[in-house]
Amino acid sequence: MVSILADHSDRRPGGAGAVDGIFARILARELSGPPADRVFRAQLRGRVLAAHPVASQGAAGAPGIRTQRLKARRSGVRGPLLGLALVAVLAIALIAGRGVLFPEPLARLGKLPELALEPPSGQGGAAGPGYTFDLTYSLSPQLSAGWPVLPRRAEACRLKPPALSEQHVADLAARLGITAPVVQEGWQDGYLLAADPGDGGPSIRMFPSGYTIYMRPYDYSPVAPSELPSDQKALEIARAWLVSSGFVPEGSLGPGQVDLDPENGMLYVRFKPAAPEPIVSISPFAIVQIGRGETVVMGSATWFLHDASSPYPLRGVAEAWELVENGDGLLEFETREFPGPVGEDNVVRGLATARSVSLGWWLAAPAGEVPYLIPVYVFSGELSVPGGGGTAEYPFQVWAPAVTEAYIQR
């Protein structure tokens, strides 16, 4: 008996009733296609991920964390609260400023780049989520009653990006045992440098932003966590690899974080620079992926050399918060849990309530110019947005420039 039942349903094929009997087996065999070749699959994956706009601007350090320039709307209750806050911050500023000496000259590095989302030169693509925000901002009762005492000054760091030179890439390749010559490959408006034997063996690529990635063939199949190194061992391996490969200078790595990815048979070890801390931008970063047998499967980094530092005077927190309310800040939130806009206009509307504020550092790297790590105020709290028949809350952070306006290039 050969029979086939028409599938009027909106289900995927293969469920009960779709086809049956010998015809089912024949149809399944004839219409199924072969999976992609394993080597092709792994190599293509590496190329595609390396071409991701965020990776190419030097990212992948913080999964799911995205930023977007804010579109702000002032809260109807902001005035009185801000009035209280301004009084509080003035009092704090007077107390904190009394008798403070600045033995080092301030602002020796001159004006600093403004806080901006735009990626470095020629890297294309912004790390936005694809929709915009129209948020009302408010402060928690605690912050409304008074801002915490924060430093009146903070260091800004001038950085030296790694040179996009054939010699530099050849040096990295040699350290990694890659013998293929360094060649230019077209990349957006310019080129990147690659040492790739083209036979599926280990390769290295350096992008104009400084983002550098090493890849080697690997069996990306699931693995039991016990087959992978312990966290402590993974940190040791990753640190040693990053330094010996020349991806980062010795002594510059921060503590490191290990994440398990058993589905792809590997561990991710992520680093930020040891100082300043915390850096809230995606770059600088270094990631080492370690697989079975303690093999480094992939290593990638956008890392800079320290050039010079200088303390800068900071604006008050209240002034920074006012910038946030006016839309001159950058919003960070976790897209994995976020439902996105509910309306047709692709705009997320909601209430952002800040509950704490602290200092952090952001990589400001305008196109073609010297990169800096600049101090920013980090406001943290909950974002309340409609969804699922009610209102849901999501953690958020918003960053505002901390250096006084006189030292920012506009």
Next chain:
Amino acid sequence: MAVSELADEQAFDLRRQVDRARGDPEAFGVLYDLYVDRIHAFCFRRLGSRAEAEDVTAETMARALAGLPRFRWRAGGFGAWLFRIARNLCLDALKDRARSGPWPRDAAADLPDAGESPEDQALAAEARRELRAMLTALPDHQLEVVLLKYTAGLRNTEIAACTGMTPTAVSSLLYRTLQKLRERLGEHLGGPQ
């Protein structure tokens, strides 16, 4: 996410993953793992060669990455959007040459099913030959829909969004096509079905 779980969109929450992938290479890697074999299988059956299937699969993924910032979640979702890219690339490739037949003979394709009796094997081999001939003779738009359903594993709503047809038209076309295949195969194998 294991590839074997790829049909379970509800558990996986694809929409959130796609949103995340806009700014996260690792999240895009998850989508890549989820779809690459299905894209490859569809392209292979559509184009009939591994080399071309790999070329089109690679191009599909590159275009998906480039187009992700502009992608908006509409009917059919991400899968329909991705397969529309692959489908259009396959159509471009097919324009460049006469269709050589989407079922290239290879060793694996002709292996008998384990556990079948010799009679079943003979019947199956004969039925497969006949089915291949019938599938190859299908009008292109019918073949494409059948492949999107049974090779790519898309839902009817996804096929509709991918091809520009209505879901009802997809369902109807699938019904007619499979009914015809069943009847003709039944005739060939001798006996009413």
